[in-house]
Amino acid sequence: MRRLLLGTAVAAAATAALAFLVLPVAAIFLRVPPGKLIHQLSSPLVTDALIVSIKTSAIAQALILLFGTPLAYVLATRRFRGHSLLVTLVELPLVLPPAVAGLGLLALFGRSGLLGTSIPFTQTAVVLAVAFVASPLYIRQAIAAFEAVDPNLVAASRTLGAGPVRTFFRVVLPLSRGGLAAGEALAFARGLGEFGATIMFAGSLQGVTQTLPLAVYQAFAINLDTALAIGALLVVVSAVLLVVLKLVLSWQPSRRTSSFLFARST
């Protein structure tokens, strides 16, 4: 009897949790008919935001890869005093409230900030805000991926006549590819959804700094259907990213160098 009761309780809790996670996402699609959703996507508010999001995301992610990869490699392969402190500092933006991140960027790049620039409330500010909050996700994954490469393989490459650069591109990079891709996918998803730091540091100017999440917020005040349409678009993009990520990870099960990010869908 007690076992039956326990079983029922567990099943009820699981069902409730599942419904709680699935239904809000489903509601976005169920509230408005699909035809109307697609029609809403052609409004200037949406197309402008889409262009801003694509452009700033692309630039921010390129910067994350370009600067984050060397940093991750150094942190993964060198041991020095203050190493753990440095890793923690790199991870800090991840747990920082986004509004605080925006505030920090203002304090550094603002006209009266430490560097005194005119970056705030420009598209560059969007790029910086996205890069700031999203890069730790990539760097963390990249450190783990690089650390998982057998140091003997690097040594073997060197004794076979390959210098450090050739060794990196022909041995380290191919072997850590899966982990790097996973980290980049996470950083991309995080950057695409960036809201708090962007609105603090870049504002929400249509066609300039208004990204899709900011457009959702603005549309919400004017026309709920438009907000829902953008929401649906973001859900689709995020879902595609998640599926791609899972495929990337399951393609290389033996070479996967990252710890479990998501349950494997098998």
Place this chain on the structure above:
Amino acid sequence: MATLSADFELPLRSFDLRLALDVERTVALVGPSGAGKSSVLRAIAGLVRPSGRIALDGEVWLDESTFRLPEDRRVGLVFQEYALFPHLTVERNVAFGGKARVGELLERFRISHLAHARPGELSGGERQRVALARALARDPGVLLLDEPLSALDAHTKDTVRLELQELLQSFDLPTLIVTHDYEDAAALAGTVGVLVEGELRQLGSPADLVSQPSDPFVASFTGANLLRGHVTSVEDGLTGVRLDTGEIVYSTDPALGEVGVVVYPWDVSIGRVHADDSALNLIHGEIGSLSRVGNRVRVRVGPVTAEVTTASAERLELAQGGVAVASFKATGTRLVPLAG
């Protein structure tokens, strides 16, 4: 043949590694794990930077003012677990060292049929051949082998050791092998050094190390006699081996061709006259050397070394130059295949 000379000092975690060694043909360093063996190879390959001097003939790789990076030293280092690139095929692993001779090397190491396989699909012996082919593809001036046989199971080890020995003979390169297994060292190299806690305790031929160990540790570590010869008869489950020194000894191990007869010094008895017992193998000869090791004495008679207690040695009045009979049972021997 070129000569690799190494004379360096490298601080390790719990002791300093000090080594002065010239490698002309094949030298094996043997020692317990943690003795600094792998560090010797890493220092020669340039993966760590010791202080001292390392040179291949006139080409200085390391001295006070020089430190050549690994990619600028002509070394072929074969790692303990072979360190094959898991994301590359066999062919591309070999080509990583140098593209010029890939086809020839695949042919020579009998791995042409595996050209498109990945390392994960290969057996231990095949992996070793790929690792050797890859190391040779860069056309090295010296070959370094880290525990070449330890990644193999006992069953394939004999075959692979024989293969490796034949290959080493054909390379004509100064070769330094490190291993924890004295028998492998004795089978593969003409000169064996015993490395303990970063220090080279003794360097000599395998026979010298067994008959005249410099201290009890070397004595306990060097283990067996390895007597080279070839099989001349196989009858009634007994294999007759004519040793290179002329004697014929028998073993219950089956084998053909060139072999090493392995017998432990403590399984060999020494007498002044031929004792009439069950030992089938008798070697008459002059006592070549007597070495005291703790409370025991190593006695070399002809090619074989026996270990007897000090009391027995005194009772038999053994002396260098005297005549003695060494006897050991056919069942106390093992045969390992060797290259001719």
